[in-house]
Amino acid sequence: MFNTWDRKSRFLAGLGFWMMALSAGVAGAASVSARLDLANPPEWFRTPEAASAAANILSYQAANGGFPKNIDTAAGLYTGDPDDLLPTFDNSATTDELRFLGHIYAATQIEKYRVAFLKGVDYVLVAQYPTGGWPQSYPPGHNDYDHYITYNDGAMARLMFFLKEISEDPTYSFLDDDRRARCKQAWDRGVQCILKCQIRVNGKVTAWCQQHDEFDFSPRPGRTFEPVALTTNESVGITHVLMNDEHPTPQIIAAVDAAVAWLKSVTIYHTRVDDRPQKDTPRGFERFIIYDPSAPPIWARYYEIGTNRPIFVGRDGIVRYDLSEIEIERRTGYQWYKYWPRDLVNSQYAVWKAKIAAPATQPSVPSPGTPGEG
Numbered sequence: 042m043f044n045t046w047d048r049k050s051r052f053l054a055g056l057g058f059w060m061m062a063l064s065a066g067v068a069g070a071a072s073v074s075a076r077l078d079l080a081n082p083p084e085w086f087r088t089p090e091a092a093s094a095a096a097n098i099l100s101y102q103a104a105n106g107g108f109p110k111n112i113d114t115a116a117g118l119y120t121g122d123p124d125d126l127l128p129t130f131d132n133s134a135t136t137d138e139l140r141f142l143g144h145i146y147a148a149t150q151i152e153k154y155r156v157a158f159l160k161g162v163d164y165v166l167v168a169q170y171p172t173g174g175w176p177q178s179y180p181p182g183h184n185d186y187d188h189y190i191t192y193n194d195g196a197m198a199r200l201m202f203f204l205k206e207i208s209e210d211p212t213y214s215f216l217d218d219d220r221r222a223r224c225k226q227a228w229d230r231g232v233q234c235i236l237k238c239q240i241r242v243n244g245k246v247t248a249w250c251q252q253h254d255e256f257d258f259s260p261r262p263g264r265t266f267e268p269v270a271l272t273t274n275e276s277v278g279i280t281h282v283l284m285n286d287e288h289p290t291p292q293i294i295a296a297v298d299a300a301v302a303w304l305k306s307v308t309i310y311h312t313r314v315d316d317r318p319q320k321d322t323p324r325g326f327e328r329f330i331i332y333d334p335s336a337p338p339i340w341a342r343y344y345e346i347g348t349n350r351p352i353f354v355g356r357d358g359i360v361r362y363d364l365s366e367i368e369i370e371r372r373t374g375y376q377w378y379k380y381w382p383r384d385l386v387n388s389q390y391a392v393w394k395a396k397i398a399a400p401a402t403q404p405s406v407p408s409p410g411t412p413g414e415g
Contacts, residue, residue: 073113073115073116074094074113074114074115074116075094075098075114075115075137075138075140075141076133076137078091078094078115078141079137079140079141079144083144083147083148084148086144086145086147086148086149087148087149091145091148092145094115094116094141095115095141095142095145095154096118097114097115097116097117097118097119098114098115098138098141098142099142099153099157100118100119100120101114101119101126101138102126102138102157102160102161103123103126103127103128104123104124104126105128105164105179106128106157106160106161106162106163106164106165107128107129107130107134107135107161107164107165107179108126108128108129108134108135108138108161109126109127109128109129109134110129110131110132110133110134111132111134114138115138115141127178128164128178128179129177129178129179130165130168130175130176130177130178130179130191130196130197130199130200131177131178131191131193131194131196132194133199135161135164135165136165136199136200136203138161139158139161139162139165139203139207140203140206142154142157142158142161143158143207143212143213144212146158146215147212147213147214147215155215159216159220162207162216162220162224163220164179165200165203165204165227166204166220166223166224166227167179169227169230169231170190170234170255172190172230172234172237172255172256172258173230173231173232173233173234173235173237174190174191174197174231174234174238174253174255175190175191175196175197175200175231176188176189176190176191176255177189177191177193177196186252186261186262186263186264186267188255189252189253189254189255189261189263190234190238190252190253190254190255190258191251191252192238192249192250192251192252192253192272192275192278192279193251193252193263193267193275194274194275195275195278197231197279198275198278198279198281198282200231201227201228201231201232201282202282202285204224204225204227204228205224205228205285207221207224208221208224208225208228228286231282232282232283232286232293234258235249235279235282235283235296236283236292236293236296237258238250238253238258238260239296239299239300240260240271240346242346242347243347245299246295246296246299246300246303247271247299247300247303247346248271248272248273248276248279248300248303248304249271249272249275249276249279249300250269250270250271250272250275251263251267251270251272251275252267260346265354265355265356265357265358266354266355266356266358266367266371266375267354268343268352268354268358268360269346270343270344270345270346270352271303271307271343271344271345271346271349272342272343272344273304273307273340273341273342273344273381273382274342274376274379274381276300276303276304276382277304277381277382277385279300280297280300280301280385281385281389283296283297283300284297284389284390284393289397294397297390297393301385301386301390304340304382304385304386305386306349307340307341307344307349308338308339308340308382308386309338309339309340309341309351309378310336310338311332311333311334311336312330312331312332312333312336312339312378313330313331313332313333313336313339314328314329314330314339314377314378314379315328315329315330315331316328316329316373317329322369322373323369323370323373323374324373324374326373327369327372327373328364328369328372328373329365330364330365330378337380337383338380338383339378339379339380340378340379340380340381340382341377341378342375342376342377342378342379343377345360350362351377353366353367353372353377354367354371355367355368355370355371355372356368356370356371364377364378
């Protein structure tokens with residue numbers, strides 16, 4: 042009974058647990074219970090508790106196979122109008138619910154779980170653009186940025202790791218050969234899309250934007266406070282996708298090398314984020330960026346393309362170069378500085394380089410850090 046579980050553990054270690062880190066890193070994300078339940082061994086999925094969670098999850102599945110965001114879908118039944126469900130890939134929605142359904146079907150062989158799982162897999166596959174990327178939601182919404190290829194908060198990386206997982210993890214051995222092949226093809230198209238999106242500045246390859254055009258791969262803006270810019274948080278996730286390709290081509294290797302070099306080049310030293318309690322503010326604190334010689338290296342969320350200067354944008358959409366110049370609601374309501382690339386540049390990249398130099402003897406790429414909320 043535990044052989045499959047042991048194989049699954051090794052498989053997830055090979056992926057660096059990146060798909061779980063992506064889900065865990067988005068505050069207020071959907072399917073919190075479903076995500077936590079995935080840590081249970083196979084026998085748990087045959088319990089009444091698991092059946093109750095599965096019933097709740099099924100009640101949230103939209104007609105096209107996806108799930109809504111910012112809802113703990115395993116915690117209670119949906120009693121509203123099914124037509125009001127808005128499926129999305131944003132904020133970890135859809136992938137964890139489908140993982141849960143796959144796990145419970147593998148444990149119980151109850152057909153309704155398999156049907157719902159395959160419906161969701163088909164939803165993910167059909168949502169991929171011919172150019173290889175995924176929008177934030179499918180069908181794309183009405184906002185200007187909804188139809189762009191969405192790397193923001195790890196959306197596309199999460200989908201790619203999901204497809205890789207279900208095509209290789211023995212838990213999903215019930216997946217038919219046709220869908221398994223389509224998952225692998227979708228991964229390959231996604232990798233090619235990522236390579237085409239990587240931004241060049243004066244002929245030098247750098248990193249990625251949060252959104253890219255679904256036709257010509259050029260960088261695109263998101264919400265008013267999410268400008269066209271090189272972004273560290275999302276670029277770390279994208280880099281881990283490339284690092285987990287089983288047969289990295291010279292182009293993939295060069296893309297990873299360039300991304301890590303860029304991340305190292307924009308490291309910020311002697312700087313610390315200091316959140317101080319303050320009454321009568323939107324979130325009960327004020328945020329200060331202070332000089333601290335003992336502070337560990339940190340990174341800004343956004344860097345201006347061409348200058349690599351950290352940039353900050355409020356709801357007015359105006360680019361500024363000092364965090365204190367944007368309104369307090371955005372200043373304290375978004376992660377402008379953090380340590381997203383730390384583990385990648387300090388250790389994981391070197392392990393990966395050693396692995397691809399001697400793949401038969403080197404360990405898997407270790408678990409990356411957790412990305413932040415957008």
